[in-house]
Amino acid sequence: MMKAVGVIVEYNPFHNGHAYHLQAAKETAQADLAIAVMSGNFLQRGEPALVSKWFRTKMALQNGVDIVLELPYQFATQKAETFANGAVSILNAIGCHSLCFGSESGDISSFLQTVDYLDTHKERFDQSIKMNIKSGVSYPKALSLSFQSLSSPENILSLDKPNNILGFHYVKSIIQQKSSIIPLTVKRKNANYHDEHFATDTIASATSIRKALFANKEEKISIEQYVPAVTSTLLKEYLAVYGHFHEWENYWDYLRFRLLQMSPEELREIYEVEEGIEHRLLSAALDSTNFNEFMQKIKTKRYTWTRLQRICVHILTNAKKTDMKNTSEQPSYLRLLGMTKKGKEYLNLYKAQFALPLVSKLSAYKENDILLDIRASRVYSFGIGNQTKDSLLHQEYKQPPIYIE
Amino acid sequence: MMKAVGVIVEYNPFHNGHAYHLQAAKETAQADLAIAVMSGNFLQRGEPALVSKWFRTKMALQNGVDIVLELPYQFATQKAETFANGAVSILNAIGCHSLCFGSESGDISSFLQTVDYLDTHKERFDQSIKMNIKSGVSYPKALSLSFQSLSSPENILSLDKPNNILGFHYVKSIIQQKSSIIPLTVKRKNANYHDEHFATDTIASATSIRKALFANKEEKISIEQYVPAVTSTLLKEYLAVYGHFHEWENYWDYLRFRLLQMSPEELREIYEVEEGIEHRLLSAALDSTNFNEFMQKIKTKRYTWTRLQRICVHILTNAKKTDMKNTSEQPSYLRLLGMTKKGKEYLNLYKAQFALPLVSKLSAYKENDILLDIRASRVYSFGIGNQTKDSLLHQEYKQPPIYIE
Numbered sequence: 001m002m003k004a005v006g007v008i009v010e011y012n013p014f015h016n017g018h019a020y021h022l023q024a025a026k027e028t029a030q031a032d033l034a035i036a037v038m039s040g041n042f043l044q045r046g047e048p049a050l051v052s053k054w055f056r057t058k059m060a061l062q063n064g065v066d067i068v069l070e071l072p073y074q075f076a077t078q079k080a081e082t083f084a085n086g087a088v089s090i091l092n093a094i095g096c097h098s099l100c101f102g103s104e105s106g107d108i109s110s111f112l113q114t115v116d117y118l119d120t121h122k123e124r125f126d127q128s129i130k131m132n133i134k135s136g137v138s139y140p141k142a143l144s145l146s147f148q149s150l151s152s153p154e155n156i157l158s159l160d161k162p163n164n165i166l167g168f169h170y171v172k173s174i175i176q177q178k179s180s181i182i183p184l185t186v187k188r189k190n191a192n193y194h195d196e197h198f199a200t201d202t203i204a205s206a207t208s209i210r211k212a213l214f215a216n217k218e219e220k221i222s223i224e225q226y227v228p229a230v231t232s233t234l235l236k237e238y239l240a241v242y243g244h245f246h247e248w249e250n251y252w253d254y255l256r257f258r259l260l261q262m263s264p265e266e267l268r269e270i271y272e273v274e275e276g277i278e279h280r281l282l283s284a285a286l287d288s289t290n291f292n293e294f295m296q297k298i299k300t301k302r303y304t305w306t307r308l309q310r311i312c313v314h315i316l317t318n319a320k321k322t323d324m325k326n327t328s329e330q331p332s333y334l335r336l337l338g339m340t341k342k343g344k345e346y347l348n349l350y351k352a353q354f355a356l357p358l359v360s361k362l363s364a365y366k367e368n369d370i371l372l373d374i375r376a377s378r379v380y381s382f383g384i385g386n387q388t389k390d391s392l393l394h395q396e397y398k399q400p401p402i403y404i405e
Numbered sequence: 406m407m408k409a410v411g412v413i414v415e416y417n418p419f420h421n422g423h424a425y426h427l428q429a430a431k432e433t434a435q436a437d438l439a440i441a442v443m444s445g446n447f448l449q450r451g452e453p454a455l456v457s458k459w460f461r462t463k464m465a466l467q468n469g470v471d472i473v474l475e476l477p478y479q480f481a482t483q484k485a486e487t488f489a490n491g492a493v494s495i496l497n498a499i500g501c502h503s504l505c506f507g508s509e510s511g512d513i514s515s516f517l518q519t520v521d522y523l524d525t526h527k528e529r530f531d532q533s534i535k536m537n538i539k540s541g542v543s544y545p546k547a548l549s550l551s552f553q554s555l556s557s558p559e560n561i562l563s564l565d566k567p568n569n570i571l572g573f574h575y576v577k578s579i580i581q582q583k584s585s586i587i588p589l590t591v592k593r594k595n596a597n598y599h600d601e602h603f604a605t606d607t608i609a610s611a612t613s614i615r616k617a618l619f620a621n622k623e624e625k626i627s628i629e630q631y632v633p634a635v636t637s638t639l640l641k642e643y644l645a646v647y648g649h650f651h652e653w654e655n656y657w658d659y660l661r662f663r664l665l666q667m668s669p670e671e672l673r674e675i676y677e678v679e680e681g682i683e684h685r686l687l688s689a690a691l692d693s694t695n696f697n698e699f700m701q702k703i704k705t706k707r708y709t710w711t712r713l714q715r716i717c718v719h720i721l722t723n724a725k726k727t728d729m730k731n732t733s734e735q736p737s738y739l740r741l742l743g744m745t746k747k748g749k750e751y752l753n754l755y756k757a758q759f760a761l762p763l764v765s766k767l768s769a770y771k772e773n774d775i776l777l778d779i780r781a782s783r784v785y786s787f788g789i790g791n792q793t794k795d796s797l798l799h800q801e802y803k804q805p806p807i808y809i810e
Contacts, residue, residue: 253787379662382658
């Protein structure tokens with residue numbers, strides 16, 4: 001029997017911290033192989049990925065992951081709870097023995113106890129969140145405040161750390177889905193998720209690495225020491241092929257075009273556009289000349305930057321409320337982005353038992369539930385120049401799963 | 406009393422043929438001033454105008470027109486019948502004494518007799534059109550065939566000439582609307598509407614002039630002899646301010662982006678998208694790298710190039726069937742784009758009697774029926790580079806009617 005540990009990742013891009021986590025996950029789980037569920041071209045924080053999902057799949061496979069599956073758009077571009085729910089479902093469907101996540105805490109029992117504790121005090125907790133939201137703060141802030149207000153027992157998690165929150169939702173999803181997956185966690189090496197500066201000699205957050213990659217020529221810092229050689233090579237290859245990395249500013253013209261083409265009523269059909277924010281979006285689109293300026297104009301206390309960016313992704317991909325209505329349910333397919341030889345062996349051995357259909361050739365899968373992923377990939381290709389756009393645009397159908405011996 | 410002659414124009418760009426027609430119109434009508442109804446930024450043939458409606462308004466005013474009114478989007482980007490219906494309504498509402506159009510025929514009695522003759526034989530004629538369409542030809546072709554098949558009496562129009570067809574619909578609209586406008590026509594000087602080559606020393610079709618303007622550097626032909634000096638100056642000024650003239654290829658990326666972002670169901674909500682053409686449009690968008698290639702791919706016997714271009718304009722401006730439902734009715738406002746001193750005098754004298762509200766300041770007009778014009782202008786601004794886009798984008802609200810002493 002082959003024992004698989006699951007990891008839930010974005011690899012934007014794959015860095016030394018990820019390599020460390022992956023190694024630790026395999027050891028902690030005593031696993032024969034690692035399976036990653038990875039966001040596609042648009043990420044949980046509502047941003048286009050630096051490089052395409054195919055290049056990020058290569059990074060993963062060449063750095064120790066054996067199977068890469070895509071987390072469908074309708075779970076990937078979502079708040080932690082929905083994101084976790086989708087990712088855990090996929091690891092469950094593909095038969096993972098355990099799930100190992102990085103966290104600030106590093107102690108799995110504190111996650112289990114926190115999930116249990118909040119379940120017991122659910123009513124009080126929910127009430128408190130509602131009240132906090134009414135006072136005008138954002139959802140994450142309300143969550144954190146409510147959590148602090150509960151008389152906290154010993155060994156409870158600190159839920160104001162981003163990786164603890166994600167981990168909390170992973171564990172909660174495992175329990176709610178009555179999955180047999182064993183939750184495991186390893187303590188993250190000292191780089192905070194949002195760090196913009198380099199913390200140690202070899203470990204840096206993906207945020208700080210992206211910042212360095214987008215820096216002006218004069219401020220250019222080498223990222224070589226923070227990423228495996230493979231990442232470095234693939235990033236250079238991406239630049240050579242497509243000309244630049246993807247960032248929000250590359251999509252600004254299309255986002256703006258689309259906004260100025262819509263009525264407020266139509267905008268309200270887009271997922272997460274609520275509470276009158278459509279008017280704010282439309283007037284800011286008219287008056288902003290770049291994405292950052294636009295974001296500054298629409299930012300309010302109630303909406304986090306991340307939530308607003310996710311709304312922008314949904315406008316860009318034209319993801320409507322009706323398209324996203326199944327987010328409380330579970331994914332309906334396993335989209336295979338790549339595998340190693342060992343990964344292939346695992347798939348061959350167990351695929352008959354998978355709880356969901358395995359999609360390796362897109363044209364062979366005829367269900368509509370995958371259309372948003374396809375559309376997101378097409379929209380993603382508009383972030384680069386015309387000469388190379390088409391190869392990226394057509395890759396979604398043409399690219400078979402990446403295979404590494 | 407001031408006597409006004411109406412003309413229905415696009416001025417894309419204003420050339421010597423237009424100057425001749427305008428002069429002849431004023432003389433024939435013995436008019437004190439000329440009022441033009443002009444298409445906005447998108448034209449009847451489903452194309453973006455070479456230069457903005459404001460620049461075309463300046464051309465008109467500096468060449469003998471006294472008042473320029475915008476033909477609203479929902480009438481301007483339409484087949485001849487709807488276009489004519491909208492334009493005649495506006496000239497009627499502003500109190501024009503006569504309407505003078507250029508035609509291949511040049512004989513107004515033949516227009517009157519043809520309208521009357523077709524009205525008498527309406528049933529037979531309509532039946533014949535239906536049968537021809539069923540055989541798979543386009544609407545204009547069916548019209549022409551049906552017309553030929555009627556036993557034609559003397560002095561009947563030749564309805565396979567584009568300006569005769571437009572004139573026919575102007576006269577028909579005047580009669581149907583029971584308007585007191587007197588229809589007049591002047592024979593066009595020898596340039597055929599669709600001519601791509603220069604026919605005489607001073608008169609050339611707008612098509613051939615546009616072709617010369619878009620020609621490669623090596624093939625550049627001077628247009629100076631075919632246009633008034635004012636046109637030449639304004640075209641140069643446009644280039645200096647905005648960098649280039651507008652053509653479909655400038656909008657291709659946005660059209661393609663929008664198409665790839667849509668489902669077939671959503672595309673079917675767009676005005677004129679019918680009979681399954683949505684599938685053709687979507688698959689051609691995926692496989693074409695420029696607008697011309699796209700058009701070649703979607704062209705069929707049943708759809709004229711013009712009709713397909715109009716569909717593309719509606720996709721670009723997001724004009725839905727529900728937005729365009731009032732096209733059988735009449736315009737509900739008079740949008741003033743510019744006036745001369747004499748034009749101003751006319752407006753001051755008669756505006757209390759106009760049948761529709763005169764909109765000179767956009768922000769003062771709160772009705773929703775004008776939103777499509779605003780949206781079309783915003784979309785139009787995406788056809789030029791980022792540096793100058795914003796000035797064009799904001800002009801719609803900021804620009805007061807142009808006034809020339």
